[in-house]
Amino acid sequence: MAKKVGIPRGLFYYQFYPLWKKFFEELGAEIVVSDNTTKKILDDGTKSCVDQACLPVKLFHGHVLNLKDRVDYIFIPRLTSISAKEYICPKFGGLPDMVRHSIKDLPAVIDVEVNARQSPKGALKAAIQVGGYFSDNISDIRKAYNKAMESYTCFTAQVKQGEIPFRPMHKEQKKGLKSKKLNIAVIGHVYNLYDEYVNMNMLRKLEDSGVNIITLDMLESSVVNQHCGTLEKRMFWNFGRKALGGALCLAEDKNIDGIIYVMSFGCGVDSFVSDLIERKIRRVRDVPFMVLTLDEHSGEAGMDTRLEAFIDMVGWRYKNETDFSAHG
Numbered sequence: 280m281a282k283k284v285g286i287p288r289g290l291f292y293y294q295f296y297p298l299w300k301k302f303f304e305e306l307g308a309e310i311v312v313s314d315n316t317t318k319k320i321l322d323d324g325t326k327s328c329v330d331q332a333c334l335p336v337k338l339f340h341g342h343v344l345n346l347k348d349r350v351d352y353i354f355i356p357r358l359t360s361i362s363a364k365e366y367i368c369p370k371f372g373g374l375p376d377m378v379r380h381s382i383k384d385l386p387a388v389i390d391v392e393v394n395a396r397q398s399p400k401g402a403l404k405a406a407i408q409v410g411g412y413f414s415d416n417i418s419d420i421r422k423a424y425n426k427a428m429e430s431y432t433c434f435t436a437q438v439k440q441g442e443i444p445f446r447p448m449h450k451e452q453k454k455g456l457k458s459k460k461l462n463i464a465v466i467g468h469v470y471n472l473y474d475e476y477v478n479m480n481m482l483r484k485l486e487d488s489g490v491n492i493i494t495l496d497m498l499e500s501s502v503v504n505q506h507c508g509t510l511e512k513r514m515f516w517n518f519g520r521k522a523l524g525g526a527l528c529l530a531e532d533k534n535i536d537g538i539i540y541v542m543s544f545g546c547g548v549d550s551f552v553s554d555l556i557e558r559k560i561r562r563v564r565d566v567p568f569m570v571l572t573l574d575e576h577s578g579e580a581g582m583d584t585r586l587e588a589f590i591d592m593v594g595w596r597y598k599n600e601t602d603f604s605a606h607g
């Protein structure tokens with residue numbers, strides 16, 4: 280019987296699920312993904328996790344609880360770096376330990392370290408270790424890895440063409456927009472943008488209001504890197520580079536009518552990067568910019584009011600202004 284691997288629907292699930300799914304399936308494992316986020320999953324995560332953690336980490340705990348009694352393994356990779364010469368938030372490096380500390384009676388945790396900082400071979404090395412849970416044959420594991428990479432490349436190509444990732448990921452059809460008047464860039468961590476419970480369906484609400492959404496995943500990395508290269512100092516956080524380089528590139532684009540930054544309460548990276556982005560883009564162009572903060576107490580009415588006000592303001596400028604500020 281195939282071994283069941285549980286994948287919590289949180290954090291980098293929203294970026295790497297197509298890769299992980301293909302890899303495990305090629306090795307004969309059965310994938311079980313935790314349910315879509317609900318109030319219960321969020322409440323369970325908040326109760327089980329340490330108070331100081333950010334919202335996405337608390338939520339990840341809830342997804343582990345949702346899975347733990349129905350799988351043979353839980354996949355919680357120890358992500359140190361996913362790109363050359365860069366790090367990601369240290370919470371990812373300690374995630375398997377945090378989860379083990381907070382949640383008892385877990386099934387076996389696959390917590391292999393992924394460190395691609397020095398070489399992309401770091402990812403292959405990690406894949407071989409993970410594959411070792413399911414096969415003794417290195418050649419089969421390499422084949423599974425190559426197929427998973429092919430599948431991931433197709434997924435990222437679809438996103439680059441303007442697909443919001445949850446659509447190709449969940450095989451959902453793209454919705455036709457009624458009228459596509461405004462182009463609004465939405466910047467934030469994948470787990471804030473694509474978890475529809477946490478962000479209270481923000482992207483769908485924008486689309487329903489006739490907004491064409493642009494996210495960082497849709498930008499070419501070469502263009503993002505080129506813009507980030509204009510900074511005085513190299514950004515060594517993977518997300519910081521993408522967010523800052525992407526925001527500068529979007530701010531320069533006259534077709535972009537507004538930028539929304541979505542941040543998590545309790546995120547050190549966001550508190551720094553959102554402020555830096557606002558300062559930097561102000562020097563490029565007077566594009567409307569708004570920060571939305573998500574936490575476990577965020578109310579949908581408050582979120583809707585802010586979104587509606589932002590869309591109204593951006594729409595008003597689109598109709599009535601050319602390129603001067605609200606202060607004249």
Ligand code: SF4
Pocket residue numbers: 333334335336368369370371468543545546547548549
């Ligand atoms: S980057 Fe921020 S939101 Fe993401 S895990 Fe780290 S602290 Fe949490």
